[in-house]
Amino acid sequence: MESRTAYDTVILAGDIGGTNANFALIGKKGATFEKLHDRRYGTKEEPSLPACLRRFLESAREAAPSFPPDLCCVSGAGPVKAGRIELTNAAWSIDSSAIEREFSIPARVINDFTAVSYGVLLLDPADRTQLLPIARSDGSFPAPSPDGVRLVIGAGTGLGLGFVVRVGERTQAFPSEGGHVTLPAWDRDTREFSAWLEKRFGFVPGAEAGVSGMGIANLHEFLSTRAGRAASSAILAAPAAERPALVSKAAHEGSDPDAVRAMELFVELYARVAADHAATFLPGGGVYLAGGIAAKNERFFLEGDRFRAAFEGSYREHIRAILAETPVWIARDYDVSLYGAANAAVVLS
Numbered sequence: 001m002e003s004r005t006a007y008d009t010v011i012l013a014g015d016i017g018g019t020n021a022n023f024a025l026i027g028k029k030g031a032t033f034e035k036l037h038d039r040r041y042g043t044k045e046e047p048s049l050p051a052c053l054r055r056f057l058e059s060a061r062e063a064a065p066s067f068p069p070d071l072c073c074v075s076g077a078g079p080v081k082a083g084r085i086e087l088t089n090a091a092w093s094i095d096s097s098a099i100e101r102e103f104s105i106p107a108r109v110i111n112d113f114t115a116v117s118y119g120v121l122l123l124d125p126a127d128r129t130q131l132l133p134i135a136r137s138d139g140s141f142p143a144p145s146p147d148g149v150r151l152v153i154g155a156g157t158g159l160g161l162g163f164v165v166r167v168g169e170r171t172q173a174f175p176s177e178g179g180h181v182t183l184p185a186w187d188r189d190t191r192e193f194s195a196w197l198e199k200r201f202g203f204v205p206g207a208e209a210g211v212s213g214m215g216i217a218n219l220h221e222f223l224s225t226r227a228g229r230a231a232s233s234a235i236l237a238a239p240a241a242e243r244p245a246l247v248s249k250a251a252h253e254g255s256d257p258d259a260v261r262a263m264e265l266f267v268e269l270y271a272r273v274a275a276d277h278a279a280t281f282l283p284g285g286g287v288y289l290a291g292g293i294a295a296k297n298e299r300f301f302l303e304g305d306r307f308r309a310a311f312e313g314s315y316r317e318h319i320r321a322i323l324a325e326t327p328v329w330i331a332r333d334y335d336v337s338l339y340g341a342a343n344a345a346v347v348l349s
Contacts, residue, residue, distance in 0.1 A: 010036070010067045012105060013341035014053070014074035015115060018090045018157035019043060019213075019241075023056040024335070025067050026342040033122060033339050037064045043090045049074070050102055057103065072099055072107040073345035075115035075337060077158055079177065083109050110344055111175035112337060113162030116290045117152045118173050118347065119340025121164065123288075123333060131288070131329040132298065136312075137305050144327045148284025153178075153274050154291030154331075155215070155266075159208040163281055173344070180206040184272035189265060196222050210269045213244035213293065219262035220247045229258060248297055263300045270294075271310035278311075278326050279319055286327035290337075294330045301330065 007027035015022040024038035037060050046052040060067070076085040076094045083096035099107035123130045125144065133141045150164040159179030165172060183205045185194040197205035197218065209215055217240065224230040235246045235256065250259035274287055294301060301307040312323045333339075 009071060009346060010069050011342040011345045012069035012072040013338045015337040015341060016074060016076040016094060021046060021052050022338055024338045025060055025064055025069060028346060033342050036067050049092050049094055069105055071345040071349060072105040073341040075110050075112045075341050077112045080109055080111055085109055108345060108348060113152055113160035114173045114175045115337045115340040115344060116154060117162035117164045118343040119336035120150060120152055120288050122339050122343060130333045132332055134308055134328040136308055136324060142325045142327045144286045145284035149281050150285035151277055151281050151283035152288045152290055153277060155212045155270060155293045156291035157213050159212045178277055179208045183207050183210050184269060193222050207273045211273050216247050216262055216266050217243040219265050220258055223258040223261055263297060267300050267306050268310040271307045275311045275323055278323060283326060286329060288329050288331050290331040295332050298330060
């Protein structure tokens, strides 16, 4: 491992989701960020952020004693108010002032998709280990505009959204609660699914109810119930938190027709939500599908031109043309949010 002088800054980066709490020490040298030490914890298994952060710093002092952090940036799902987030998918809160008091490190708290957005800025579109482009139906790839808006949308435990705007010499990422716009419905399956969810929630469902891990489980339950197979479904007998992964596994194996159709519908809904936001933001810099689900289920996005065909649909010709010219990538780097938090710590300090 390099010496401390090899880095301009060492950042303690955190990414807190409904399922996992990820932490890393990241060294910055010039424009390059390098992970020095990292750990993952189960969010629901830890009592609080400070307790979890204390465990990480203890492990970091043992594994990388020469790299005490200069800055801290932690991201989480939910709006930031006065340096604090009440997580939407977990019982934790994240408070920058509390981190500074307890650990004596300058700290910043940002929205999870603000972090992902700052991380996207570090990815190389030419490197397919980092970003997988989704081709148009003719096999071609639209070229991004270097100064265009970049839209980041990611299905994981929930559905996150962020965007990156360049104005003059400054590039800045912004959060959004766009994962809660109305769920699209355009054919028999999606209309019946939306009506089924509306009965459950007592209101028209948001996009996250279909485009997330929870959404995959909802889709499978809806399809199994409609087909009269719910009572015999091993997936529906499993704990709710395990169902999304079980649906994905069964879909890849082809062992459950409702799981296969659930993943197909999930991708089509994902594409329509992305298209609706693309029409709003006009992301000439591209659409980035982040979150773990897309990277783990690339087959369902790519086969039969499924994602791209649904993404490019519109009742207006000029919108179809805009969507056809919009680049789309699947972000394959699971650490994009940690690197993004490190990048944000430097850019916003």
